[in-house]
Amino acid sequence: MLKLIANRFALGAAFLFLATLSLSHPIFAQGHLAVIIDDIGYNLALGKRTVDLSGDFTLAVLPFTPHGIELAERAHRRGKEIMLHAPMSNRHNYPLGRGGLISGMQRAEFLAVLRQNIANVPHIKGVNNHMGSLLTEQVEPMRWLMEELKNRQLYFVDSRTSAQTQALIMAEKIQLPSRRRDVFLDDERSSSKIKYQLIRALKLARQRGSAIAIGHPYPETLAELERLQPLLEQYDVQLVKASQLMAPSSAIQQSNACIAPPINLWPQVWVPIDPFSLDLVLKSLKVAH
Numbered sequence: 001m002l003k004l005i006a007n008r009f010a011l012g013a014a015f016l017f018l019a020t021l022s023l024s025h026p027i028f029a030q031g032h033l034a035v036i037i038d039d040i041g042y043n044l045a046l047g048k049r050t051v052d053l054s055g056d057f058t059l060a061v062l063p064f065t066p067h068g069i070e071l072a073e074r075a076h077r078r079g080k081e082i083m084l085h086a087p088m089s090n091r092h093n094y095p096l097g098r099g100g101l102i103s104g105m106q107r108a109e110f111l112a113v114l115r116q117n118i119a120n121v122p123h124i125k126g127v128n129n130h131m132g133s134l135l136t137e138q139v140e141p142m143r144w145l146m147e148e149l150k151n152r153q154l155y156f157v158d159s160r161t162s163a164q165t166q167a168l169i170m171a172e173k174i175q176l177p178s179r180r181r182d183v184f185l186d187d188e189r190s191s192s193k194i195k196y197q198l199i200r201a202l203k204l205a206r207q208r209g210s211a212i213a214i215g216h217p218y219p220e221t222l223a224e225l226e227r228l229q230p231l232l233e234q235y236d237v238q239l240v241k242a243s244q245l246m247a248p249s250s251a252i253q254q255s256n257a258c259i260a261p262p263i264n265l266w267p268q269v270w271v272p273i274d275p276f277s278l279d280l281v282l283k284s285l286k287v288a289h
């Protein structure tokens with residue numbers, strides 16, 4: 001009888017522990033989605049509207065743009081995450097503007113431009129590529145880029161403007177926290193298509209545990225993001241900053257090898273939220289379920 005009571009007490013305590021965690025840490029949502037808004041810096045009004053979005057959106061700011069610094073400062077004050085949106089040469093000869101990283105640059109010049117870009121945008125936590133269908137296919141510049149980001153403890157998101165991109169291969173070689181973009185929200189600027197892509201991203205986040213979507217500060221995109229909350233609830237997905245979804249590839253592999261940690265280890269797994277290890281935490285918890 002005493003044993004039965006003790007068992008029930010233990011069960012109750014475990015339940016209470018889990019309930020408390022799930023209330024105070026919405027990490028128990030089924031999926032996690034990061035939405036990065038690219039090309040911030042040229043348009044002040046649309047940039048401000050992006051900053052005003054409610055929730056953990058991430059803003060990727062172009063260097064040396066008329067309003068880039070002001071918008072990055074403003075977004076930072078509002079608790080948004082900032083990335084450098086680094087212009088890279090593309091296969092269509094689209095102009096890159098100042099700060100372009102160009103195919104054919106020597107290492108010293110490449111690093112000088114990259115460092116100027118990093119210095120120009122305040123509060124950055126990571127970098128993604130603006131265009132780059134040509135440069136991201138090239139091994140050496142991608143290696144220089146990833147080594148520099150690693151030295152500065154910045155993560156990289158591959159916007160994937162080329163199917164032959166070498167960016168993540170080079171990032172993974174040196175275990176730089178990095179990931180690829182899963183969904184482009186607004187290749188087509190119609191409300192119905194943007195909503196369709198948003199739902200694709202939410203379903204992906206739920207199926208895989210997490211996903212990264214990239215959009216632009218178009219009025220049509222912002223209008224859909226301004227009414228995102230009910231969709232997040234419907235799909236049981238939590239909006240997170242891009243840094244919360246980063247993990248070195250080796251950490252992901254280790255987490256696959258880790259089977260069902262005992263429940264008394266959960267607090268240790270949980271407590272130190274290093275954003276770069278969030279994938280590891282999520283995967284551990286998922287296995288335990």
Ligand SMILES: [Zn+2]
Binds near residue numbers: 039085129130
């Ligand atoms: Zn861009």
